[in-house]
Amino acid sequence: MSERSRPRREEDLTARARIRHAALELFAERGVAGTPMRAVAARVGVTVGLIVHHFGTKEALREAVEVDIVDRFADAILTAPADGSGAEVAAARDRAVAAMLAQSPAVVDYLRRAVLDPHGERGDLVSKLSALTADQVGDLRRRGLASARSTIGEQVLTIMIRQLGQVFLQPLADRIVDEFGAGPDATSPRIVVRLEGRREVSSADD
Amino acid sequence: MSERSRPRREEDLTARARIRHAALELFAERGVAGTPMRAVAARVGVTVGLIVHHFGTKEALREAVEVDIVDRFADAILTAPADGSGAEVAAARDRAVAAMLAQSPAVVDYLRRAVLDPHGERGDLVSKLSALTADQVGDLRRRGLASARSTIGEQVLTIMIRQLGQVFLQPLADRIVDEFGAGPDATSPRIVVRLEGRREVSSADD
């Protein structure tokens, strides 16, 4: 995936790529339903017709945006050094993904929306990212770098919840901190998400 | 708030209340932008005109839904016993709110969307809930049941993040578990959200 190199300057990109980028930003900001194709076109400085020409439908544009996001995850993982112990490799990948997310807030914002919008059955973003993460875990296992004590599903769950959980909740924390007259010393604390009590049969409540 | 008692049977409610309830459910399910007023009307079995008659605009309907949600929080807190130590009172309120949330998934779903949709400046849901929580904390303090070691803002943040964080992230966890052929023994683990490193100056990354 992602055979093309990523040009640094937005103006150097093809119109197709610029449209996809603008769509990602606007979808992240206002949601897919809340973003008219005309808004995307205006942002890029092209006509709606061109978007249709390149992507066909709005749904296809959304799909392209999601594929692009998965590519960014895959790219980030590729940049991380793949040598050392299992823990080292995993940590390096963790850091690479975190850096990518920190650098492109639009991805985080889009993800947050996509996660809670069930939308389509299969083939949506959560499925794609789960598959990508499962590939990573499988890779580490094959090289004897990841324990096989728990199932792949459990490991994928742990990785994704830890990484995405923090990123999803941070804006809520920032909002609340902001709510109480954010002085110069008011910095949001770091949010830590943990999984516990695995395989507990959690009845209604306890 | 919430001077009216809550009838048990939906059909006994006034049309105004039934419209508000249906709007909450649909807004939670598909988002406000993704829910036409016609859909709300159809769900209740009335005409769009009646919704306009009662609420004026869609925005006002949304506002009514949000006020209703805040009322539910306030109601839940009122049902909790207010005696015992500070920790006991706080725990009882925690449980009451958690029970309310568990009983009405639509509230959770709506909240999740509202939190990440910045929408309006002030007066939106996060602000309202922050204010409500701050009232609670202030109340406990006045009765000498809450420590004044940290600021109110910090305490509100801790309470809200802990309660909402778990609830927000659970569906993501469920989705992922579901992704990996959910066997009968596949139960989502419990998600724990924690705050750490308060007031650390978090630069770009570390």
Place this chain on the structure above:
DNA sequence: CAACTTACTGTACGCATGTACAGTCGTTCT
């Protein structure tokens, strides 16, 4: 009884939206 209010319906209107499509311009290929 008449005037008024309130809950409600049905229609209609203007606007925004996604998509289809005909056409223009520039490049490439033969």
Place this chain on the structure above:
DNA sequence: AGAACGACTGTACATGCGTACAGTAAGTTG
């Protein structure tokens, strides 16, 4: 040169949207 093609524009259209509004039926008040 000319045909073919891809990028791109502008218009046009059906649909769906929020809202305005006239009207009806029922209950209340004078």
